[in-house]
Structure formats: C-alpha cells, structure tokens
Amino acid sequence: MRIEHIESFILHVPVTGASIADSTHSITHWGVVGARITTEDGTVGYGFTGTHAHLPSDQLITRCIDTCLAPLLLGENALDTERLWWRLARQPALQWVGRAGITTLAHAAVDVALWDLRAKAQQLPLWGLLGGAVREKVRAYNTDIGWLSLSDEALLRGAQTAVDEGYTGIKIKVGSSVERDLQRLRAVRRAVGEHITLAIDGNGKWDLPDCLRFCQAAEDCQVFWFEEPLWYDAVRAHAQLARATRIPLALGEQLYTVDAFAEFVGQQAVHWLQPDVTRMAGVTEVLRVIELAGAHRLPVAPHAGDMSQVHQHLNFSRTPCTVLEYIPWIRDCFEEPIRVVDGHYLPPQQPGASTTPTPQAWSRYRRPSA
Ligand code: MG
Numbered sequence: 061m062r063i064e065h066i067e068s069f070i071l072h073v074p075v076t077g078a079s080i081a082d083s084t085h086s087i088t089h090w091g092v093v094g095a096r097i098t099t100e101d102g103t104v105g106y107g108f109t110g111t112h113a114h115l116p117s118d119q120l121i122t123r124c125i126d127t128c129l130a131p132l133l134l135g136e137n138a139l140d141t142e143r144l145w146w147r148l149a150r151q152p153a154l155q156w157v158g159r160a161g162i163t164t165l166a167h168a169a170v171d172v173a174l175w176d177l178r179a180k181a182q183q184l185p186l187w188g189l190l191g192g193a194v195r196e197k198v199r200a201y202n203t204d205i206g207w208l209s210l211s212d213e214a215l216l217r218g219a220q221t222a223v224d225e226g227y228t229g230i231k232i233k234v235g236s237s238v239e240r241d242l243q244r245l246r247a248v249r250r251a252v253g254e255h256i257t258l259a260i261d262g263n264g265k266w267d268l269p270d271c272l273r274f275c276q277a278a279e280d281c282q283v284f285w286f287e288e289p290l291w292y293d294a295v296r297a298h299a300q301l302a303r304a305t306r307i308p309l310a311l312g313e314q315l316y317t318v319d320a321f322a323e324f325v326g327q328q329a330v331h332w333l334q335p336d337v338t339r340m341a342g343v344t345e346v347l348r349v350i351e352l353a354g355a356h357r358l359p360v361a362p363h364a365g366d367m368s369q370v371h372q373h374l375n376f377s378r379t380p381c382t383v384l385e386y387i388p389w390i391r392d393c394f395e396e397p398i399r400v401v402d403g404h405y406l407p408p409q410q411p412g413a414s415t416t417p418t419p420q421a422w423s424r425y426r427r428p429s430a
Pocket residue numbers: 261263287288313363
C-alpha cells in the first residue's frame with residue numbers, strides 16, 4: 061500500500077454548553093487536528109490529535125505534518141507502521157527541534173492514520189487487527205458532568221443524570237480551593253451513593269502540601285483515583301503523595317513517551333496509567349505503555365484526547381485497559397461514532413480506527429490548515 065498523498069486538516073468542534081473549564085484550561089471548542097493519508101489503491105486513512113482549538117498553534121501542527129512528516133512518508137508502504145514510526149522519531153532535524161510537543165502531536169496524527177489504513181486494508185475494526193476482543197463491552201466513566209466551571213447545583217444534577225442513564229463511573233474536577241472541592245466531592249458522593257465509581261482530576265494545579273491536605277480529608281469519600289494531582293513531570297512529588305495517601309494516583313495525559321511512564325512506574329508514583337494516542341506519538345507508542353503497565357500489573361485508563369474514537373479499540377483488545385473516559389463533544393463528527401449504552405461502550409464494527417469524519421463535519425467545522 062504505497063502512500064501517494066498526505067494532507068493535513070483542522071476541525072473546531074463546539075464543546076457541551078458555551079464553554080467548560082477545569083483548574084487549568086477554559087475552552088469553547090475542541091480541535092481535531094489531523095492527517096488524511098491516501099494510498100495508491102485509493103484507500104484513505106484518517107488520524108488526528110486533540111487540541112484546544114487555538115488556530116495559530118493548530119497550524120503549527122498541520123505545518124509540521126505537511127512540510128516535515130509528509131516528505132518522509134510519500135512512496136513508503138503504509139502497512140509498515142513500526143518502521144515508519146521510527147523513521148519519523150529518528151529523523152535528526154526533527155528530533156533536534158522537538159522530541160515532545162508539536163512534533164509529537166503531528167506524529168500522533170500520522171501514526172493513527174497509518175493504523176486506520178492498516179485496519180481498513182484488513183477489513184477489520186482496529187480492535188480486530190490488534191488481536192480481537194478481550195471483553196464484550198467496556199465500562200465508561202462520564203467526565204462531561206464534572207467541570208469546575210459548573211455551579212454546585214449543576215454538578216449534582218449532572219452527576220445524578222449520569223447515574224440515571226446507567227453510568228457506574230463519573231469524574232469531577234478539583235483544583236480550585238481545597239475547602240470548596242472537598243465540599244463538592246462530599247456532596248456528589250452523598251448524591252450518587254457509595255456504589256458509584258467517583259474519580260477526581262486536579263489537572264496539575266496544586267502543590268504537594270495542598271494535595272496532602274486534600275487527600276487526608278478526602279480519604280472517607282471512596283475516591284477511585286486522584287488524576288494529575290501535581291505538576292505533570294514531578295515524579296518525586298507524586299511518589300511522596302502516593303506514600304502518604306490511600307487514594308490511588310492516576311496520570312499520563314501530558315506525558316509524551318513510554319520512558320516518562322517508566323520513570324513514574326519505577327518510582328512507584330502512579331497507580332493508573334493514562335496514555336493518550338493524541339498526546340504520545342500515536343497507537344504505536346501507546347501500545348508500548350500498555351505493555352509496560354501489564355508487566356507491572358497496573359491498570360490503564362486511556363485519556364480521551366480523541367474523545368475515545370480510537371482508544372475504544374485499545375480497551376476492547378488490551379486486558380490492562382479496564383475503563384474508558386466518556387466525553388461526547390466530537391462524537392457526531394465521525395462515520396462511526398462511539399456508542400455508549402447503559403454506561404458501556406459497544407464495539408465498533410466498521411473497518412478502521414473510527415477516525416473517518418463525515419462530509420457534514422468536514423464542511424461545517426473545517427478551518428484553514430495553513
Ligand atoms: Mg485529566
């Protein structure tokens with residue numbers, strides 16, 4: 061399957077309501093910044109990274125795809141995902157300007173598109189290409205009810221609605237003040253009852269003393285995990301927190317390489333691994349993280365920079381991937397959107413990685429990629 065053409069694209073898709081915020085970010089749209097790769101037999105693969113829909117920075121990614129990555133891939137066999145991954149990762153000039161960041165996000169889009177092509181060539185959904193299903197359905201947890209920008213009333217109403225819809229897991233944001241977030245956590249726990257999985261996410265805002273204070277007071281709330289409690293790269297501080305609390309720690313949405321995950325695992329600084337195909341260099345690198353997790357008997361809960369279009373395939377085919385985030389923002393942009401029924405993902409059936417946009421999304425949300 062010789063690669064004949066590569067073209068970047070940008071879609072900006074509105075979030076639920078007018079805007080959402082956590083402790084660190086406030087956004088109105090989600091950016092679907094990707095690559096469309098066509099092979100000589102006419103097969104088309106799509107892959108994308110996820111952004112905050114800031115056009116100038118999105119265009120840095122598309123420029124990297126069009127001017128730096130595409131020339132390295134044209135004429136190559138699209139089925140050689142591992143070889144091509146290393147061809148991009150080892151390109152000396154690119155490696156020099158960025159082993160993480162824009163170059164990795166661009167690499168992610170291209171790698172996912174290659175896996176989409178490979179699955180389409182085999183006429184299999186990606187989970188089938190990866191070895192078949194290890195589970196019939198995947199437990200979803202709902203993040204879209206838990207934003208820090210929601211009023212207390214809206215937070216409780218959303219949590220209750222999610223439970224009524226069949227979700228057995230929800231996640232709420234923390235990272236404002238310790239006292240306010242404790243009060244919101246306790247109110248949500250009271251509202252949903254003790255049998256609902258309740259995770260919290262700090263988005264890296266607090267320092268170690270605030271995290272310690274919060275965790276000591278929250279230990280009776282049955283917190284499923286505390287996600288990104290501290291600054292993203294602070295391995296030793298996470299290890300200190302992990303030793304000090306019974307609440308499991310989760311992280312990974314801001315880590316670019318399997319080596320970064322290995323450092324956290326080696327320092328016993330994490331309990332739940334959260335790699336993201338849109339943050340790391342695609343499916344190829346995330347599969348390495350899942351192998352790492354399996355070897356250490358740690359669970360994986362992928363972070364949904366792709367809003368789970370791609371990650372669902374990993375959860376269906378890889379044992380350590382036990383739960384998956386649910387945020388519906390970009391669902392309706394794809395030929396085969398994610399399907400969640402009674403709080404569980406159902407397996408995609410169409411060949412590929414569930415990344416092919418609909419013509420309607422293409423015309424409605426497309427922004428200039430240069
Ligand atoms: Mg998070």
